[in-house]
Amino acid sequence: MLERLKGQIPEVPDAAALTDSIMAAIENLDRNAESGIKGKSAERIPLWLTVLRTASSMAAIVLLVLYMRLETDAVGKADDGRAEYLEVVAVDECEECSPAENYNLRREKMRVMNERAILKKKIYASFDL
């Protein structure tokens, strides 16, 4: 029986209609692909927006560089023109006092300012935490 069936090609029922449906599917496919390409080109970003984006990016970079230059400018110039590191200026609490006494005064002031923190610490200590 297999020998009889071997190589037999069944007839396509309504072959012309099948061909037409295949060609119609292909035409639809091509049309969709073309409209897809058109859709994509319509979605293209306008030129003015690209220019605006570039300008704002460049401005952001300039501002960032400027900020970094100002913030990291820790090197100043002495009277004779030598470069020297800038020091943090500490306001003297007492003009007549020595630097050591001024230091102690500043520390004392900070201690008073941190009274709340110290109080908290004491409370925590009383709870043995």
Added chain:
Amino acid sequence: MQQIESDIIRRCREGDRGAFRYVVQNCQGMVYSLSLKMLADVEEAKDAVQDTFIKVWQNIDSYDDRYSFSTWVYTIASRICLDRLRKVKPIGPADADERVFEIIADDTDPERRLESSEWVSVIKVLADGLGGKQKLVFTLSQLEGLETAQITEITGLDAEQIKSNLYAAKKNIRERLIKMGYGKD
């Protein structure tokens, strides 16, 4: 023939739908034959034919002229059929299919051409329970009558794998036919 074929394919690559219609008209018979014998369903087979030619149209640029065009089309069709077989739950042969099969098996007329519906019944009875690869190798080798070299190109299986799949398929079919009372012949 080769010249005409390559000319038609060149025109298809340029987007000539008229040339592609010619390809469809010439090749849909063999694609339908493979699809019907693989899927055992006329409507499924027609859908598979349509899917195959859509894939052929979309991928015509990737076709390598050194190989046979019909083998390339067969490769696409067989992959589509295997995909469809994976998705569809297999339905065994009904009593009506067995009756049709018996009529065809008892008919000794060598000129008899089977209708699509008769093919459906024959395939349902013969290939019930075969795996996808077994079914594909059996169909290409025993029903389509292709050579092992062609089957290798289409399926990507080597000669040994084809031989073992075919052996397993034939064994399975023989056992079923014996159960149906057809003896060892």
